[in-house]
Amino acid sequence: xxxxxxxxxxxxxxxxxxxxxxxxxxxxxxxxxxxxxxxxxxxxxxxxxxxxxxxxxxxxxxxxxxxxxxxxxxxxxxxxxxxxxxxxxxxxxxxxxxxxxxxxxxxxxxxxxxxxxxxxxxxxxxxxxxxxxxxxxxxxxxxxxxxxxxxxxxxxxxxxxxxxxxxxxxxxxxxxxxxxxxxxxxxxxxxxxxxxxxxxxxxxxxxxxxxxxxxxxxxxxxxxxxxxxxxxxxxxxxxxxxxxxxxxxxxxxxxxxxxxxxxxxxxxxxxxxxxxxxxxxxxxxxxxxxxxxxxxxxxxxxxxxxxxxxxxxxxxxxxx
Amino acid sequence: xxxxxxxxxxxxxxxxxxxxxxxxxxxxxxxxxxxxxxxxxxxxxxxxxxxxxxxxxxxxxxxxxxxxxxxxxxxxxxxxxxxxxxxxxxxxxxxxxxxxxxxxxxxxxxxxxxxxxxxxxxxxxxxxxxxxxxxxxxxxxxxxxxxxxxxxxxxxxxxxxxxxxxxxxxxxxxxxxxxxxxxxxxxxxxxxxxxxxxxxxxxxxxxxxxxxxxxxxxxxxxxxxxxxxxxxxxxxxxxxxxxxxxxxxxxxxxxxxxxxxxxxxxxxxxxxxxxxxxxxxxxxxxxxxxxxxxxxxxxxxxxxxxxxxxxxxxxxxxxx
Numbered sequence: 304x305x306x307x308x309x310x311x312x313x314x315x316x317x318x319x320x321x322x323x324x325x326x327x328x329x330x331x332x333x334x335x336x337x338x339x340x341x342x343x344x345x346x347x348x349x350x351x352x353x354x355x356x357x358x359x360x361x362x363x364x365x366x367x368x369x370x371x372x373x374x375x376x377x378x379x380x381x382x383x384x385x386x387x388x389x390x391x392x393x394x395x396x397x398x399x400x401x402x403x404x405x406x407x408x409x410x411x412x413x414x415x416x417x418x419x420x421x422x423x424x425x426x427x428x429x430x431x432x433x434x435x436x437x438x439x440x441x442x443x444x445x446x447x448x449x450x451x452x453x454x455x456x457x458x459x460x461x462x463x464x465x466x467x468x469x470x471x472x473x474x475x476x477x478x479x480x481x482x483x484x485x486x487x488x489x490x491x492x493x494x495x496x497x498x499x500x501x502x503x504x505x506x507x508x509x510x511x512x513x514x515x516x517x518x519x520x521x522x523x524x525x526x527x528x529x530x531x532x533x534x535x536x537x538x539x540x541x542x543x544x545x546x547x548x549x550x551x552x553x554x555x556x557x558x559x560x561x562x563x564x565x566x567x568x569x570x571x572x573x574x575x576x577x578x579x580x581x582x583x584x585x586x587x588x589x590x591x592x593x594x595x596x597x598x599x600x601x602x603x604x605x606x607x608x609x610x611x612x613x614x615x616x617x618x619x620x621x622x623x
Numbered sequence: 624x625x626x627x628x629x630x631x632x633x634x635x636x637x638x639x640x641x642x643x644x645x646x647x648x649x650x651x652x653x654x655x656x657x658x659x660x661x662x663x664x665x666x667x668x669x670x671x672x673x674x675x676x677x678x679x680x681x682x683x684x685x686x687x688x689x690x691x692x693x694x695x696x697x698x699x700x701x702x703x704x705x706x707x708x709x710x711x712x713x714x715x716x717x718x719x720x721x722x723x724x725x726x727x728x729x730x731x732x733x734x735x736x737x738x739x740x741x742x743x744x745x746x747x748x749x750x751x752x753x754x755x756x757x758x759x760x761x762x763x764x765x766x767x768x769x770x771x772x773x774x775x776x777x778x779x780x781x782x783x784x785x786x787x788x789x790x791x792x793x794x795x796x797x798x799x800x801x802x803x804x805x806x807x808x809x810x811x812x813x814x815x816x817x818x819x820x821x822x823x824x825x826x827x828x829x830x831x832x833x834x835x836x837x838x839x840x841x842x843x844x845x846x847x848x849x850x851x852x853x854x855x856x857x858x859x860x861x862x863x864x865x866x867x868x869x870x871x872x873x874x875x876x877x878x879x880x881x882x883x884x885x886x887x888x889x890x891x892x893x894x895x896x897x898x899x900x901x902x903x904x905x906x907x908x909x910x911x912x913x914x915x916x917x918x919x920x921x922x923x924x925x926x927x928x929x930x931x932x933x934x935x936x937x938x939x940x941x942x943x
Contacts, residue, residue: 608882
């Protein structure tokens, strides 16, 4: 577990119960939700403070799991009514989730109230959730150093104005490729990233599923590979795990320099690559810090190539 | 131009005349064909020997262009009849070419006859063309050191057996992601690459268009980013330019080590990124060795991230 020198990371998002079917299997009634995945991934790097709501039907074992990851649950409300539920499936194209049913349950009337010790959070992850709730959380935080938001197609369609308000108040936006194209009305991810940066965030990270991720910033373009898994058992939560790993690492290091954000993208990719190896958060239950470190080194090998041999090639390229 | 210490690269493939329409414009009767694109890209690194056929309608200016690139045309037959013609278009998804018409013309009865000085080629690129012709070329080469083949969906469907024979005789196969999935009947590119490697080639490179390229080899997995162009004016020939840049660099350095093949993937990506900036081979006409070198350095920046800070993070990740 991370030590107490790490800075706390506040994460708001959905916590829910999922039914998921993929070409490699099917699970029902398992732990899901953006804040669940993001918090667990982040907890490998830094203490996490969770903001979310669950119903009175939420299984005790999931609460115990969060506690075992040292996640602060003072901001997790448990209220009468049904917990948020999502059911969906994936075909062989693991980049595309197909939703069958979404039941907001107790999220319908959720109004986040931050415990006082959450309000001094330096690092904030607004995981995928209604942008209105993201704004209500931001309003209660006194002086954050770095805020990142995630979103999804549903909010781009139904709450575009609120989403644009959120983007105006964050430092980093993370979004997947299809959603970036949808939000900006352009096929070019380079143009989409520029447009999103003009809405507010200094940095934009576009997640491309099996094709890795790209980060755009002031004078910065960074492309991270994906990890070559033979099989993706369940892609649910990959994007949330990415965001959690990214922000968990940033909060742990308290260093938002360009070079450190590049590393954070790799740690996010590492956590996403573990997430998809099993259904729900099963892989996270056995994951060790040593495995995280080994996979970071594997990413380094995957992306490695040497600098140009300046003398020999340039001479030959230029000389007649 | 490359000096005479570089080793010659033999390239066989189509040379033709294209009509191309993209969201950013339209050209008619321009220079096209896999061997054209590949030879021009390779000519920035090493002397090229071209094997192909054109009809008596083939414009003189294209011959002059090949000559200006120091491409050996002793193996380019000019015969009575119409030159190979392709017409097609691209929508905003530049990864997907839509063919409108293909006229084989003089390629219908082409039987490659290699000039004697071609038969000692050390490096061979079997660019996209009928695999029967690829095999006929291979049969005439005495003792090649490294052979790479490219192909396309049309041959996977219509000449699968011959294509598999080709794969059994090459060191490196290059193929795009959709074609790899089609050839192997699996969605997983990792599995597809394994299957193709079992057919013969030690190395398999999967081109992913705007998502870069990945190379698989013995104990080797390398992921190359793409260059972040705001607009792709004409994607035609990107894959051929990649193959030409890759093999041109390998022939130039005469070094098929893993580390050098990684560099070759980047040079291939560099040449592909220039190709798509303009229609046909227009960009290549003004391209300088200094621009090639500068873009290689840009790729290095795009892919760069630092190694894990072993002490601080591992200590914290592992320590309670």
